[in-house]
Amino acid sequence: MNCIICNKKSYNVVWNGKLRNSSNTFTKSNEKIFQCKNCELVFLEKKRKNLEDSSVARKIFNKDNSIKEFIKFHKPREKKKIDKIKRFLDIKEKSILESNCGAGVILDIFKKDAKLTTGVDSKHYKKYLLSKGHKFYCDIYSISSDQKFDIIFSLSELEHKYNPITFLKKLKNLLNRKGRIILRIPNYSNIYKLLAGKYFNKFDFRTSHNFYFSRKNLHLIFKKVGLKVRKEMGYHEYELNHLLKYLKMRGRFRSNYEIIFNKSEEIYINKNIEDSLMSTSLIYFLEK
Numbered sequence: 001m002n003c004i005i006c007n008k009k010s011y012n013v014v015w016n017g018k019l020r021n022s023s024n025t026f027t028k029s030n031e032k033i034f035q036c037k038n039c040e041l042v043f044l045e046k047k048r049k050n051l052e053d054s055s056v057a058r059k060i061f062n063k064d065n066s067i068k069e070f071i072k073f074h075k076p077r078e079k080k081k082i083d084k085i086k087r088f089l090d091i092k093e094k095s096i097l098e099s100n101c102g103a104g105v106i107l108d109i110f111k112k113d114a115k116l117t118t119g120v121d122s123k124h125y126k127k128y129l130l131s132k133g134h135k136f137y138c139d140i141y142s143i144s145s146d147q148k149f150d151i152i153f154s155l156s157e158l159e160h161k162y163n164p165i166t167f168l169k170k171l172k173n174l175l176n177r178k179g180r181i182i183l184r185i186p187n188y189s190n191i192y193k194l195l196a197g198k199y200f201n202k203f204d205f206r207t208s209h210n211f212y213f214s215r216k217n218l219h220l221i222f223k224k225v226g227l228k229v230r231k232e233m234g235y236h237e238y239e240l241n242h243l244l245k246y247l248k249m250r251g252r253f254r255s256n257y258e259i260i261f262n263k264s265e266e267i268y269i270n271k272n273i274e275d276s277l278m279s280t281s282l283i284y285f286l287e288k
């Protein structure tokens, strides 16, 4: 088996144990996770195809996959993420596509300024999206290549893909000549992983992520599919107060955490984490 990004054949086993398969349960048998020695890509030995259907994955990993739950869970998170991204985008009169759009929280934000808003996700969301005035597809591969979009969002999606290269090629294929693809991808080489090591892996590795990317292999995969990096940003989702308790508890916890740093201290610290690109996520602006 060759690495899907760099084609090399030597790996380290970075995990051989039970794998999280819902918000708090683990597989019965052990599973291996490999890391390419060359490009550092991390991937499941047994990749899952069925969890590509986001409504299936959301049903297992979130509370449920209802529209109400989606909006409750995602709206504040998406709003924050989009505020950060929006500063670098001109939405006016643009044709926007969002892959993995769920209940369309982001499409709703852009609806009034954009020329056209189109969502792609499981058919579970179809009726709701159409009722909000968006165009909708259940499968990105069913969109004709004659159709082009100015801005394509794919947030928290690449890591779930069975074949991320085919997927990125399709996004490129749907992009207008001067368009932008915006990706948000969990960053494997983040500060939690650095400080918590195997305790981070225990909770971060899960059946629904086929791949765990980091900067090195992301730059290689973009090059491979012919996309140029226009902008690279860190995006850190938690407070340092949370990280401190996480380290103390050796992993995910449900209780509250002590507030050591106040809001303005947190903002300053998180900015530094994001600037260092050791944040929990990376955001990319790509062009053809």
Ligand SMILES: [Zn+2]
Pocket: 003, 004, 005, 006, 007, 008, 036, 037, 038, 039, 040, 041
């Ligand atoms: Zn590799």
